[in-house]
Amino acid sequence: MSYIGIRHIFWTVIPSVRQHFGFGAKCNVVLYDFSAEPGNNELSVREGETVTVTNQNIGGGWIEAQNSRGEVGLVPEDYLEVSPVLASPSNSRVPPPPLCPSPSQQTSNGGGDPWSAWNTDATGGASNNWASKPEGTQTGRSAAPDPWGAQSHPQAYQGPGAEEDEWDDEWDDVKSSGYAESESGEGGAFQRGGAQGTAMKISLNKFPGFSKSGPELYLLAKQLVKGSQKLSIYMGEVGPVWSYPDNQLDCVVADPKKGSKMYGLKSYIEYQVTPNTTNRPVNHRYKHFDWLYERLLDKLGSAIPIPSLPDKQVTGRFEEEFIKMRMERLQGWMTRMCRHPVVSSSEVFQLFLTYKDEKDWKTGKRKAEKDETVGVMIFATIEPEAPDLDPIEVEQKCDQFSRFTKAMDDGVKEILTVGQEHWKRCTGPLPKEYQRIGKAFQNLSSVFNSSGYQGEATLTDAMTAAGKTYEEIALMVAEQPRKDLHFLMETNNEYKGLLGCFPDTLAVHKAGIEKVKEGDKLVATSKITPQEKVTMAKRVSTMSYTLQAEMNHFHSNRIYDYNRVMQLYLEEQAKFYETVTTCLSLSHFFSLSLSLSSALSLLPPLVSNPLF
């Protein structure tokens, strides 16, 4: 067990001992003002104040701190200057993207929406890949307490479940394998730390020689890998397509359980994954999904965009909320992987879904980590049925896909941005206003009741009912986003992540194309033989078929997903407006025309105001 491992566990488990070490856990300086919400065990702190961290394992981006007056309560971790102790996890494998809201951002943030964290990442992570203009999306927590948004804070989650995953002994197992170096790379690590929205990261140094020569490794390989399973591409109605299995693989991620080890000192969450093939559940922890992601990335990443896992930046102030959200997104990720014929049929993916026992799993892990056919060499296993393509055509395809994915990335981000603002309005100011309208009606109604005038009830009953109706509407409005907007956002967010992978995938192709372009020069300078030049062109054509098959897979899934989510969104919206209509139609006022005349029986019929 590594020193870091020990130290971490040590800090996590016995905070009281911290003081003895010079880590200065005692003096955490507050970076921003934070005013506690009543009833949430929160602690109000002022910028510049120093507090003592009494418990950093609260989760949901919150820590328990004690101020100089001895008051103890929860404070957003991001609001505190990172002390060595708090920093330790960050300095290590997966540093969480900084989520500290700038004072200006705080105010502009509305009722808890799960996407503020994503979008921050979008501007940070994704812009590494696209030259995309900043979206100006905000993160941070609403400065003003918000009855509809208060429960969920867009804070980074670094609860025990997440952190300890990184540091238990099994990671050392992993490190002992040839896999370690890929973990140490800060760059890669940071990418990984990003949200789903972050691009797939192909750490070039992972592919021996790749960083030197890029796709040449494949283009100029003397002989291609033998015996490994072949991936065939055939010509479908829409062009090159992967060969799809007759029975679509799928799985269900469910039933998260809290496990513990080291005499209960360390706890973790295990999810039950049940494939529709065996129907036999297997248990996996987040770090196992993470391991799977790494393997798929190494093996298929050059040919197939492998979207990042849902990372730790999910909303969820409370552990249950966080676990639910993470499970939902792990489910989404697995479903997408299952849908992909190459991924779902891959040995490592099958291992993940169907391993028999611990031994089987460990053996499979070792094997997968020793797999040689990684990086660009995956193209060596691909066999298009179609004739070779002209390099110019290859380049055109590549550029066309590049344009499309870039344009879609912009479109998706536009929806995420407006969706986020809409979420805030619908969970914040709008329902508040409906509630105030309801209250105003009821208040006036109760004043009327005090008139002592006969026949008052006919009016006031109806007015009170109307007031209550608007209070109901307020609740409906505030609840609605979780019923429709949520899925629209999740889907677009998933696609933002997927689209973020394409630049890397396309880069591999572009590099190949460039190599072929300078084929003559290379022959002239006898860097390659004329035969090798022909082989390169042939192999680049294989790369292009792969890309086309991949794009067709992307398009068909995109059409399917957007049909589903748009349909769901509009259906739920229609249902919402219908419900409101019903509520309003049930209002007592519609039966009042008669009771009115009786209320005024003592007066001659009044002429109505022509205004109405």
Added chain:
Amino acid sequence: MSYIGIRHIFWTVIPSVRQHFGFGAKCNVVLYDFSAEPGNNELSVREGETVTVTNQNIGGGWIEAQNSRGEVGLVPEDYLEVSPVLASPSNSRVPPPPLCPSPSQQTSNGGGDPWSAWNTDATGGASNNWASKPEGTQTGRSAAPDPWGAQSHPQAYQGPGAEEDEWDDEWDDVKSSGYAESESGEGGAFQRGGAQGTAMKISLNKFPGFSKSGPELYLLAKQLVKGSQKLSIYMGEVGPVWSYPDNQLDCVVADPKKGSKMYGLKSYIEYQVTPNTTNRPVNHRYKHFDWLYERLLDKLGSAIPIPSLPDKQVTGRFEEEFIKMRMERLQGWMTRMCRHPVVSSSEVFQLFLTYKDEKDWKTGKRKAEKDETVGVMIFATIEPEAPDLDPIEVEQKCDQFSRFTKAMDDGVKEILTVGQEHWKRCTGPLPKEYQRIGKAFQNLSSVFNSSGYQGEATLTDAMTAAGKTYEEIALMVAEQPRKDLHFLMETNNEYKGLLGCFPDTLAVHKAGIEKVKEGDKLVATSKITPQEKVTMAKRVSTMSYTLQAEMNHFHSNRIYDYNRVMQLYLEEQAKFYETVTTCLSLSHFFSLSLSLSSALSLLPPLVSNPLF
């Protein structure tokens, strides 16, 4: 024709001549930044900049100005430092309440809502009468151009139609009568200048002796006015009520026409007023309504709350808009007056509605202005059928009504405040957001169209349709307030005005009660005879019956009006939500489940994401 009259016309008509006088129209300093809205002939100005007023008769609170660069355009009059020229009308009879938005207010103001002006007045005017806490309602114009609110600005209207009314020769006619002094009182004038929301103003000095002895004039009158028509109060189911006519009087205010006099130098608006009794239309200008208001106030004000006329502070950047709004509110005022048995049967009101010709009108005016039975003496014409009341009971009634009207005033203002904010949201940010959602869907849809993938249309047609639907919803949302909230606001605003009259009416009663209380002392000090003390108690009981009849009239009308407007509001709201439901239900997506499978025909059926 008075000097003021001349000067005003002079400035109004021949602005070019202004420079010759040292009034400094040339150097109007800009008080606030104002950014022009494109296409509205507006002129952007910066705080501190000086501009030349080139035309102050634009109306709607706008003036034409030229900046140092020679650019000419419209600027809100309130944004300019008031120069002597601009000040001249304000220094005279009706100074418009200051509507200059403070910089902080500007930002918080949304799409043009007609009530910001009212509410300003509410805090200013009405708080003279109730000790009501400021409502913090804002006036001013939206700093950011707003596609839904741009046409109407909550600026004070001081267009020619309004101003010149005050200053034509006929006012001098009026002044030549004994009516002048009531006009000169700045206090009274300011009250009058206020919105409908302002309290009815009983200028005490109008009642000879009143200011000295208040209701004693009536309580101690040796003998009561002879021969004048008697007003009887009988006991109805609900207590004392006025005797109501068999046929309810009503009238229609319509067909505003622009007239002009003085060789076309001065223009005015004439409204056609048609009573349901004669069905013969008579023409009246705003100042005639104003004159009628003054007469009713003098004659009945002590016993009956006479709501102020809709004043000049109505929205309407363009003259047509202003005229329409004023007519709508004059109609509302007349309808309310017609509904009141005492007002509608009064000689002056009948004259107003049914005069035969100019001569008939002028004679009637003179007579009305010479009427002696004004102020508290109106009580002398009231004959309750019921027995005298015990002074304690009188006081209780008075206090009860005082509490009720105060409470209702608060309730009404609450509705006006929240309604105003709701109006801004519904005409501003909300529809903008729906529009952006619509645009985002359409943008993504057009990106999808560029994929060149077959079966794309099934998705994109539906997505584009959905996008268009949300743009339609945006328009519907922005239009809705004019269909429902408008009437809710107008009614509550009318009642705010009416309620503002009660403190004065109740004050007269309280004064009477106090007088009776000190009856014994007065007798002891032989200021009055024992007989007079008995008479006072008797007459205070008459005042109390009057108040009760008035309150019962108020209650029955209130129930009627609020039933109507609440019913209308809820019906329109239900219609709105129903329409949106229909729009959404027509979405192409509901027929997509099938077309989807065809779009994916080339793939095996995909397993749906369990998320959905």
